[in-house]
Amino acid sequence: MTLPLRLSRLLAPVLMAMLVLGLAGPAMAVQPDEVLDDPALEARARDISSGLRCLVCRNESIDESNADLARDLRLLVRERLVTGDSDEQVVEFIVDRYGEYVLLNPTATGSNLVLWGAGPVLFLVALGIGAVYVRRRSRAAPQGPDEGLDAEEQARLHEILRD
CATH class of the missing domain: 1.20.5 (Single alpha-helices involved in coiled-coils or other helix-helix interfaces)
Structure with a gap:
């Protein structure tokens, strides 16, 4: 009876560490129905989304946020990419619509x-x-x-x- 108790005492910290490390990974909020069929376009969308701020969550990218507005922005990015816009055009469109605050890394120009x-x-x-x-x-x-x-x-x- 001491062997299972000793084994459980050894396994408990290992299991806790695995649980903590598993939860500490990057949390992506992109839903399966948002993912584009073209892997190249999806990679571009993820790259653009990682640089855009969720306006609800403040310091999360729209890729990491579960907010409805972040989902709308992710869909908008993908929609613009499918219509043929370049990455710069997509970012410019979103900045024109929501302001420069939407950029996680604002430009160092002007004010x-x-x-x-x-x-x-x-x-x-x-x-x-x-x-x-x-x-x-x-x-x-x-x-x-x-x-x-x-x-x-x-x-x-x-x-x-x-x-």
């Missing part, structure tokens, strides 16, 4: 340059402020505990410290 540059610029500003603060603090005259006290306060402080 987006401000957003792309704001992080590094603010980091450099923070470093400058920190350097000025540290420099001023190191130049400040060190104050002892008795400085800034009048004679009566110093006498009271010495009295307290002696007790």
